[in-house]
Amino acid sequence: xxxxxxxxxxxxxxxxxxxxxxxxxxxxxxxxxxxxxxxxxxxxxxxxxxxxxxxxxxxxxxxxxxxxxxxxxxxxxxxxxxxxxxxxxxxxxxxxxxxxxxxxxxxxxxxxxxxxxxxxxxxxxxxxxxxxxxxxxxxxxxxxxxxxxxxxxxxxxxxxxxxxxxxxxxxxxxxxxxxxxxxxxxxxxxxxxxxxx
Amino acid sequence: xxxxxxxxxxxxxxxxxxxxxxxxxxxxxxxxxxxxxxxxxxxxxxxxxxxxxxxxxxxxxxxxxxxxxxxxxxxxxxxxxxxxxxxxxxxxxxxxxxxxxxxxxxxxxxxxxxxxxxxxxxxxxxxxxxxxxxxxxxxxxxxxxxxxxxxxxxxxxxxxxxxxxxxxxxxxxxxxxxxxxxxxxxxxxxxxxxxxx
DNA sequence: AATTATAGTGAACAAAAGGTCACTTGTCAA
DNA sequence: TTGACAAGTGACCTTTTGTTCACTATAATT
Numbered sequence: 001x002x003x004x005x006x007x008x009x010x011x012x013x014x015x016x017x018x019x020x021x022x023x024x025x026x027x028x029x030x031x032x033x034x035x036x037x038x039x040x041x042x043x044x045x046x047x048x049x050x051x052x053x054x055x056x057x058x059x060x061x062x063x064x065x066x067x068x069x070x071x072x073x074x075x076x077x078x079x080x081x082x083x084x085x086x087x088x089x090x091x092x093x094x095x096x097x098x099x100x101x102x103x104x105x106x107x108x109x110x111x112x113x114x115x116x117x118x119x120x121x122x123x124x125x126x127x128x129x130x131x132x133x134x135x136x137x138x139x140x141x142x143x144x145x146x147x148x149x150x151x152x153x154x155x156x157x158x159x160x161x162x163x164x165x166x167x168x169x170x171x172x173x174x175x176x177x178x179x180x181x182x183x184x185x186x187x188x189x190x191x192x193x194x195x196x197x
Numbered sequence: 198x199x200x201x202x203x204x205x206x207x208x209x210x211x212x213x214x215x216x217x218x219x220x221x222x223x224x225x226x227x228x229x230x231x232x233x234x235x236x237x238x239x240x241x242x243x244x245x246x247x248x249x250x251x252x253x254x255x256x257x258x259x260x261x262x263x264x265x266x267x268x269x270x271x272x273x274x275x276x277x278x279x280x281x282x283x284x285x286x287x288x289x290x291x292x293x294x295x296x297x298x299x300x301x302x303x304x305x306x307x308x309x310x311x312x313x314x315x316x317x318x319x320x321x322x323x324x325x326x327x328x329x330x331x332x333x334x335x336x337x338x339x340x341x342x343x344x345x346x347x348x349x350x351x352x353x354x355x356x357x358x359x360x361x362x363x364x365x366x367x368x369x370x371x372x373x374x375x376x377x378x379x380x381x382x383x384x385x386x387x388x389x390x391x392x393x394x
Numbered sequence: 395a396a397t398t399a400t401a402g403t404g405a406a407c408a409a410a411a412g413g414t415c416a417c418t419t420g421t422c423a424a
Numbered sequence: 425t426t427g428a429c430a431a432g433t434g435a436c437c438t439t440t441t442g443t444t445c446a447c448t449a450t451a452a453t454t
Contacts, residue, residue: 005431019309023220026411039414040432048412109306111368112216118368126361153386156379160361161354164323171308171315182353189350193390202401224442236444237402245442 006044008034010058013051018102021109022052056116059103063120067128074132076139080195083140087187088180091162095169095176104170125167129159146194154194161186203241205231207255210248215299218306219249253313256300260317264325271329273336277392280337284384285377288359292366292373301367322364326356343391351391358383 012033016025027048031038045051077083094100107121134155140146146154165179165186172179209230213222224245228235242248274280291297304318331352337343343351362376362383 003431021218021220021306021310023218024310027413028411036431037433038412039434042413043431046413105309109218109309112302112306113218113221121368122365126365150386153383156383157354157358157386161357163361164357168319168323171318186350186353189347189354200401223440225440233401234403235442236404239443240401 005034005036005040009041009044009051010055013055014099014102014106017052017055017109018105022048022113052114055106056114056120059106060116060120062103063123063128067123067132074135076136076143077145078143080145080191083136083145084184084187084191087162088184091166091180091183094166095180101170104166108167108170125163126160129163130155133159144196147196149194158187158190202231202233202237206238206241206248207252210252211296211299211303214249214252214306215302219245219310249311252303253311253317256303257313257317259300260320260325264320264329271332273333273340274342275340277342277388280333280342281381281384281388284359285381288363288377288380291363292377298367301363305364305367322360323357326360327352330356341393344393346391355384355387 009030012030013025016030016033025048027041028038031041041051045054075086077086104124107117107124110117111121112118130152132155134152137146137154137158138151141148141151162183165183169176169179206227209227210222213227213230222245224238225235228238238248242251272283274283301321304314304321307314308318309315327349329352331349334343334351334355335348338345338348359380362380366373366376
């Protein structure tokens with residue numbers, strides 16, 4: 001009689017939704033993966049949709065924690081090398097933390113069905129990363145590390161190729177190492193192009 | 198008693214799959230959207246999976262036609278302005294031709310379920326565009342329009358931001374105009390950065 | 395004109411889906 | 425010790441799902 005069953009259901013749902021999508025997920029299997037029977041689920045959630053909405057609530061809240069409070073520890077790199085390694089640290093995190101990977105997959109699968117998923121997808125895949133790099137690059141320009149340019153445009157040009165390769169890792173996990181090397185190469189190329197020597 | 202029912206089923210399936218995904222699509226609705234009853238479908242396809250596989254066959258064949266035969270009319274721009282307008286023409290096509298949009302959506306939704314969809318997704322979203330721009334940029338470097346650099350890297354840096362905004366249009370069609378303006382701005386910025394004045 | 399293949403219908407079916415409910419069991423408070 | 429409550433079970437219900445099949449009507453073939 002675990003008290004954390006409600007939480008475990010949410011995590012199992014994230015797992016199944018990220019693999020089979022909302023429609024492809026069935027409650028029996030979900031319950032079985034937790035070692036209980038389907039009716040047990042309904043002691044914690046009213047319906048399948050309720051699980052879904054709770055999961056989305058969670059994802060939105062989590063996203064707000066990490067990216068929402070913008071100035072939430074924003075270490076400005078003090079060298080181009082620092083900028084590079086900071087990028088790679090972030091990339092490795094985003095690629096290897098299971099929960100983040102699953103979140104991206106779920107948003108990918110449900111973006112056309114659920115409006116909140118749609119909005120969160122845009123943040124995750126586009127505006128979030130871009131805004132973050134926008135602030136960083138802007139500071140780096142002030143510091144003279146990056147040549148003066150439109151920081152938003154540079155951030156977009158930096159974030160989206162990286163995002164594309166992160167998506168590739170989600171789709172083809174067996175090619176993760178290749179993708180990471182490509183991100184490294186891209187980052188270095190970006191620094192050569194826009195960095196101040 | 199239309200002879201082209203088989204074809205119409207495929208197009209209706211593309212439409213529904215792109216909206217609701219494979220699992221979310223049901224045969225009754227699919228049949229109804231064509232003005233016939235569900236059992237009629239089975240006169241043309243053995244099963245739902247058969248429809249899906251036929252659709253994938255079609256998408257793969259179509260992709261091969263457009264991108265596969267690489268040198269299939271590859272007009273090399275003879276000015277930077279030409280490169281820009283060529284980009285925008287391609288973008289407008291890819292964003293506004295319904296069938297292409299639906300194909301992207303289907304691949305997005307089924308990329309984790311079906312291996313062929315997965316492979317095609319990578320081509321559509323990443324390698325296809327990149328290879329194409331790689332060839333173009335390589336020629337432009339030879340012509341002295343673009344500064345000498347790694348053409349593959351430049352192509353990647355050019356294709357993926359555009360691809361990200363195409364995805365945005367699929368997700369948020371109401372923001373299509375904004376996205377197109379952003380692509381224009383990005384393309385111009387790219388040309389300023391790498392173009393030879 | 396007779397026949398045959400093709401396209402489509404409607405009823406029926408088995409399996410799987412989400413969900414409900416009466417019931418048991420273990421935990422904690424009074 | 426007792427009572428209340430939360431957590432979990434198993435049987436059951438309804439709907440929806442993909443699929444089949446006997447049958448009809450039309451178009452093409454002999």
